[in-house]
Amino acid sequence: MKVSVIGTGYVGLVTGVCLSEIGNEVICVDKVKEKINILKDGNCPIYEPSLENFIKNNISRGRLSFTNNISEAVKKSDIIFISVGTPSLPNGQADLSFVEQVAMEIGKFIDDGKIVVNKSTVPIGSGDWVSMIISESIDNNNPKKKVNFDVVSNPEFLREGSAVEDTFFPERIIIGSSSKNAIDKMLELYKPLIEQSFNWPDDKARPISKSQKVPVVITDLTSAEMIKYASNSFLATKISFINEIANICEKVGADVKAVAKGMGLDKRIGPLFLNAGIGWGGSCFPKDVSALTYIASEYGMTPQILNAVINVNKEQRLKIVKKVQDEIKIVKGKTIAVLGISFKPNTDDTREAPSVSIMNSLSKLGAKIKTYDPIVKERPDSLTEKVKICRDEYDTVKDADILILATEWGKFAELDFNRVKQLMNSHIIIDGRNLFDRDHLKSLGFRYIGIGR
Numbered sequence: 001m002k003v004s005v006i007g008t009g010y011v012g013l014v015t016g017v018c019l020s021e022i023g024n025e026v027i028c029v030d031k032v033k034e035k036i037n038i039l040k041d042g043n044c045p046i047y048e049p050s051l052e053n054f055i056k057n058n059i060s061r062g063r064l065s066f067t068n069n070i071s072e073a074v075k076k077s078d079i080i081f082i083s084v085g086t087p088s089l090p091n092g093q094a095d096l097s098f099v100e101q102v103a104m105e106i107g108k109f110i111d112d113g114k115i116v117v118n119k120s121t122v123p124i125g126s127g128d129w130v131s132m133i134i135s136e137s138i139d140n141n142n143p144k145k146k147v148n149f150d151v152v153s154n155p156e157f158l159r160e161g162s163a164v165e166d167t168f169f170p171e172r173i174i175i176g177s178s179s180k181n182a183i184d185k186m187l188e189l190y191k192p193l194i195e196q197s198f199n200w201p202d203d204k205a206r207p208i209s210k211s212q213k214v215p216v217v218i219t220d221l222t223s224a225e226m227i228k229y230a231s232n233s234f235l236a237t238k239i240s241f242i243n244e245i246a247n248i249c250e251k252v253g254a255d256v257k258a259v260a261k262g263m264g265l266d267k268r269i270g271p272l273f274l275n276a277g278i279g280w281g282g283s284c285f286p287k288d289v290s291a292l293t294y295i296a297s298e299y300g301m302t303p304q305i306l307n308a309v310i311n312v313n314k315e316q317r318l319k320i321v322k323k324v325q326d327e328i329k330i331v332k333g334k335t336i337a338v339l340g341i342s343f344k345p346n347t348d349d350t351r352e353a354p355s356v357s358i359m360n361s362l363s364k365l366g367a368k369i370k371t372y373d374p375i376v377k378e379r380p381d382s383l384t385e386k387v388k389i390c391r392d393e394y395d396t397v398k399d400a401d402i403l404i405l406a407t408e409w410g411k412f413a414e415l416d417f418n419r420v421k422q423l424m425n426s427h428i429i430i431d432g433r434n435l436f437d438r439d440h441l442k443s444l445g446f447r448y449i450g451i452g453r
């Protein structure tokens with residue numbers, strides 16, 4: 001099929017590339033010229049494992065192209081995905097200005113029979129709203145033109161760091177629309193994924209066996225939009241819940257790692273998203289929980305669980321600052337090493353990263369902060385310029401009065417702690433992700449402070 005994907009960020013780029021890999025002709029569009037130039041050269045502007053290989057292969061097969069020209073993409077495609085960002089406004093509401101801009105552009109060039117798919121995470125009711133914007137744009141630009149088009153909600157659940165695998169092996173596909181024709185076209189597009197019939201390299205494990213079908217939920221637009229918000233809010237709730245349990249564990253003398261293990265063995269609970277730590281961040285959970293809270297407030301509701309989930313998360317970051325103060329008393333002038341900048345391992349995304357807000361708070365208190373991340377090499381705009389970005393872990397911990405582990409990159413667990421001990425000024429480690437081997441560190445003479453243990 002002929003597909004275009006508008007917005008080549010973590011979601012749009014991965015979606016477009018994977019759809020080309022399973023045999024479609026895909027045009028990826030972005031308004032940022034430099035991004036498109038990088039992609040045209042077969043390179044990847046974001047860090048996402050194995051994505052670059054798929055980009056190169058599909059460009060050379062002639063199935064994948066990149067452009068800044070939305071008109072060309074809309075005219076040539078049967079299915080048009082919108083996958084631009086929907087960040088938070090200061091009041092928590094989702095900022096739909098990028099979606100609106102794209103819908104207006106689509107309206108200028110759309111013809112009969114095309115399907116517009118909302119892959120961006122958008123508030124409830126956005127499907128109808130996008131349809132209205134496109135219709136208005138058609139009327140404004142070609143008043144005499146009659147165009148039949150459909151809008152579908154097809155929320156995305158990929159995780160940064162494993163986005164390519166998540167796209168080829170989804171746990172479910174959600175299709176929300178009132179149009180049978182649009183639903184049928186989407187099922188045709190996704191058939192190779194639903195039936196797991198695409199080719200996959202023999203040397204790479206398949207998370208889903210070839211005989212297994214991917215579940216598809218076909219529903220109305222509103223329910224599809226709600227599935228996405230409810231799913232992310234539930235995952236954030238699970239993390240805030242275990243963080244609250246961790247805080248109680250600290251008081252009563254229990255070990256949250258053992259508690260989470262014991263809880264997670266119950267199939268009704270499950271082991272995932274039960275790692276206590278410094279809280280959730282990233283480009284999705286913060287804005288999606290806030291947006292759902294805002295939507296509820298528009299209907300005169302006070303979503304008490306969601307509000308608590310947000311508050312527990314805010315406090316969890318402050319708790320790290322408090323732990324630092326408890327340990328070293330005077331923060332001013334002290335050197336603090338922070339390992340990890342990205343909001344989670346295996347991504348270069350620093351949006352709403354807990355590490356950034358913790359570093360900013362400690363810097364405000366007068367600490368000298370040094371940090372290192374295996375992938376993030378440039379200072380995020382949200383991080384104060386006072387923080388020094390170091391070349392490696394050992395450069396970071398040199399002369400530090402305290403070390404904070406902020407992002408659980410696997411390589412940090414392999415640190416040579418004898419060397420770390422020699423380099424640090426004093427030997428206090430706050431393990432914000434309960435990653436390190438506590439007993440080993442204690443045996444080396446470190447003071448170890450974890451979360452909830």
Ligand SMILES: NC(=O)c1ccc[n+]([C@@H]2O[C@H](COP(=O)([O-])OP(=O)(O)OC[C@H]3O[C@@H](n4cnc5c(N)ncnc54)[C@H](O)[C@@H]3O)[C@@H](O)[C@H]2O)c1
Pocket residue numbers: 006007008009010011012029030031032035083084085086098101102119120121122156157158159160283284
């Ligand atoms: N990142 C994730 O892990 C993830 C997972 C699931 C869903 N989502 C949702 O998917 C959507 C996209 O997220 P993302 O992380 O890929 O965003 P992103 O910020 O990484 O990428 C968005 C892209 O859209 C481009 N863009 C903006 N306006 C444009 C326009 N008018 N024309 C062409 N391109 C335009 C930007 O230049 C950017 O490259 C969001 O709604 C997000 O909530 C994200």
